[in-house]
Amino acid sequence: MSRRRRRGRGRGRRVSLPAPVLALAIVAVVFFALPLIGLLWRAPWSNAWHYLSGDDALTALRLSMVCSLWATGLSVVFGVPLAWLLARVEFPGRGVVRALCTLSMVLPPVVGGVALFFALGRRGIVGQYLDRWFDLTLPFTTTAVVIAQTFVAMPFLVITVESSLRQFDLRLEDASRTLGASRWYTFRRVTMPAIRPALAAGAVLAWARALGEFGATITFAGNFPGTTQTMPLAVYLSLETNPEEAIVLALLLIAISFAVLVGLRDRWFGRIDRPMSTVAA
Amino acid sequence: MPAVTGDVTVFAAASLTAAFTEIGDAFMVENPDANVTFNFAASSELVTQIGEGAPADVFASADLSIMTKLTDAGNNATEPVVFATNLAEIIVGPGNPKGITSVADLANEDLIVILCAPEVPCGKYAAKIFENAGVAVTPKSLEENVKAVVTKVTLGEADAGIVYATDVIAAGADAEGVATPADINVVAEYPIAVTKEASNAEGAQAFIDFMNSEQGQKILASYGFLAP
Numbered sequence: 001m002s003r004r005r006r007r008g009r010g011r012g013r014r015v016s017l018p019a020p021v022l023a024l025a026i027v028a029v030v031f032f033a034l035p036l037i038g039l040l041w042r043a044p045w046s047n048a049w050h051y052l053s054g055d056d057a058l059t060a061l062r063l064s065m066v067c068s069l070w071a072t073g074l075s076v077v078f079g080v081p082l083a084w085l086l087a088r089v090e091f092p093g094r095g096v097v098r099a100l101c102t103l104s105m106v107l108p109p110v111v112g113g114v115a116l117f118f119a120l121g122r123r124g125i126v127g128q129y130l131d132r133w134f135d136l137t138l139p140f141t142t143t144a145v146v147i148a149q150t151f152v153a154m155p156f157l158v159i160t161v162e163s164s165l166r167q168f169d170l171r172l173e174d175a176s177r178t179l180g181a182s183r184w185y186t187f188r189r190v191t192m193p194a195i196r197p198a199l200a201a202g203a204v205l206a207w208a209r210a211l212g213e214f215g216a217t218i219t220f221a222g223n224f225p226g227t228t229q230t231m232p233l234a235v236y237l238s239l240e241t242n243p244e245e246a247i248v249l250a251l252l253l254i255a256i257s258f259a260v261l262v263g264l265r266d267r268w269f270g271r272i273d274r275p276m277s278t279v280a281a
Numbered sequence: 282m283p284a285v286t287g288d289v290t291v292f293a294a295a296s297l298t299a300a301f302t303e304i305g306d307a308f309m310v311e312n313p314d315a316n317v318t319f320n321f322a323a324s325s326e327l328v329t330q331i332g333e334g335a336p337a338d339v340f341a342s343a344d345l346s347i348m349t350k351l352t353d354a355g356n357n358a359t360e361p362v363v364f365a366t367n368l369a370e371i372i373v374g375p376g377n378p379k380g381i382t383s384v385a386d387l388a389n390e391d392l393i394v395i396l397c398a399p400e401v402p403c404g405k406y407a408a409k410i411f412e413n414a415g416v417a418v419t420p421k422s423l424e425e426n427v428k429a430v431v432t433k434v435t436l437g438e439a440d441a442g443i444v445y446a447t448d449v450i451a452a453g454a455d456a457e458g459v460a461t462p463a464d465i466n467v468v469a470e471y472p473i474a475v476t477k478e479a480s481n482a483e484g485a486q487a488f489i490d491f492m493n494s495e496q497g498q499k500i501l502a503s504y505g506f507l508a509p
Contacts, residue, residue, distance in 0.1 A: 114432075114436070117438055121436065121438045122437060122438050123436065123437040137393075139433075139438050140393065140422050140438075140439075222421060222422025222433075223398060223422050223423050224421060224423055228422065233425075236425060237398050237400045237423075237425060238400070240325045240398075241325070241400045
């Protein structure tokens with residue numbers, strides 16, 4: 001517990017960076033900050049409350065929250081075992097499988113949506129049987145939103161957790177096993193605590209990605225208020241008619257993500273760089 | 282008409298992509314020293330881009346009200362002229378598998394009907410048609426642009442949608458159109474104007490004149506556009 005309180009260690013310690021490194025770092029910060037400042041600068045502050053209190057905005061926000069949390073949950077449930085498989089099990093074609101499972105990160109978003117149609121749509125490889133046998137059509141449903149978000153978000157979790165598992169000192173697991181712990185017990189009590197910071201970081205990254213997801217969602221799930229219109233879709237459509245409203249909605253989305261990223265960073269991210277054995281101890 | 286020279290940058294509605302590309306080529310044959318480049322996107326997006334200082338000489342919109350946004354902001358150098366019109370149509374899969382013959386059929390809850398969002402022109406037209414026909418349709422999705430409606434119908438994921446006649450022609454064998462009766466249909470008008478900040482106003486006007494020439498209108502007609 002005392003260790004946990006000492007978060008943000010290193011803060012205030014005097015470090016001197018070489019001037020060129022510092023200059024480049026500052027350029028990078030400005031590069032990220034400037035567009036955000038632009039939004040704040042153009043935001044219609046006097047009407048902000050009017051736009052935020054609208055039913056459409058609240059409906060979209062609620063849907064975004066529910067779907068992104070589901071997507072994060074599914075990413076954890078399936079992503080941790082996948083990361084574990086990729087990190088620990090030697091099998092032929094492992095590199096190919098790893099690339100396959102992270103491909104959705106680089107796929108142009110709309111292509112991702114169309115690919116989901118080909119897989120799970122009414123005419124899709126699997127989707128046609130869902131439609132025929134169970135009368136289940138996924139596209140244009142809230143489930144489709146969760147699927148699209150999970151599809152693009154899970155790789156962030158898998159990559160983070162896998163790299164943590166690779167750094168993990170296997171002797172700790174061996175020790176646990178030698179002391180008579182079962183495989184499952186070792187996984188829960190030794191491995192899991194060690195990768196928890198990475199798991200948290202990966203989950204937050206995946207959540208942030210799911211929250212901002214646009215292309216695959218609008219393609220595979222469509223856009224309908226209350227069922228599939230998430231915040232990014234609402235923002236995009238209001239840009240067509242009411243750019244002021246779009247900016248306000250975008251800022252709300254940014255504020256929420258920012259709060260979560262800042263809040264969680266102090267709690268979890270800061271501990272990632274520590275040697276895994278210390279965390280486990 | 283003396284040949285014009287220099288770069289002419291045309292900002293045009295996405296639904297004009299194929300027709301304008303061909304017209305641009307024909308224009309450059311007539312004016313070998315001119316170079317036409319295009320920026321195709323949703324009309325509303327283009328107006329925003331022009332307002333933010335994007336370098337456009339010509340703006341062609343898929344909707345009169347969006348052109349009004351340009352003129353209201355004082356960003357036009359010439360009065361907009363309508364150079365083409367387009368009709369709304371029901372789009373269905375090849376062979377019309379659900380046997381849709383009228384706008385009233387779209388009210389069937391078992392069908393997956395998708396429309397353009399009310400924020401974009403094709404969505405406004407769809408709403409108007411349903412109003413004219415006195416039909417209540419519950420769409421499964423409100424797409425951000427007309428091409429997204431076409432894609433989902435051609436992929437077989439949606440049963441029907443409301444798009445432009447030109448979109449059905451462009452979809453070729455992947456889709457079929459069901460014409461809407463003239464008394465309930467709406468006509469989309471496409472206006473074009475030279476922008477205020479045009480760096481090649483002469484070239485811009487020449488391009489617009491070419492659009493309204495016999496040759497330009499013939500190319501537009503081959504893509505399903507109607508004369509104004």
